[in-house]
Amino acid sequence: MxxxxxxxxxxxxxxxxxxxxxxxxxxxGFVVTATTAEQPVAGAPIGVRLELTPSGGYxxxxxxxxxxxxxxxxxxxxxxxxxxxxxATVRHERAAFQLTLTPRTTGAKVVALKLRxxxxxxxxxEPRKHAVDLKLDVK
Numbered sequence: 815m816x817x818x819x820x821x822x823x824x825x826x827x828x829x830x831x832x833x834x835x836x837x838x839x840x841x842x843g844f845v846v847t848a849t850t851a852e853q854p855v856a857g858a859p860i861g862v863r864l865e866l867t868p869s870g871g872y873x874x875x876x877x878x879x880x881x882x883x884x885x886x887x888x889x890x891x892x893x894x895x896x897x898x899x900x901x902a903t904v905r906h907e908r909a910a911f912q913l914t915l916t917p918r919t920t921g922a923k924v925v926a927l928k929l930r931x932x933x934x935x936x937x938x939x940e941p942r943k944h945a946v947d948l949k950l951d952v953k
Contacts, residue, residue, distance in 0.1 A: 841942075844867060846865070847863075853953055854915075856919055859893070862913040862914075865911075866908065866929065868906075876905065878899075882896070882927055884897075884913060884927060885926040885927075885928065887924065893914035893916075897913070921951075922949065
């Protein structure tokens, strides 16, 4: 066998790695994104990176008690259903949470994420609430 045919066999035998899935929601002065690194599989925990990025001259208020509440269907377990500032990385330019969800069954799932945060400009600071629906296609 040639080196080329051995390389082709190795590539064909390698397991496929699912691409990351990113969902995005836009609000007044901010964008929320949720990124999963792999395809959700029933019975296996999956990590979700939830990010809040301000726009239009706003900054994340680093002192505000930022929080996320996770409301999952009965067949999806959340490692924590309430995450607070201690669970987040908060900077003026971005705030991020790492969620861990474990779907128990296959199929389409919707996990409600309720965010509480504050955005500021040089002149004002505004507490905000924003809810998004994270959609998972569980295999």
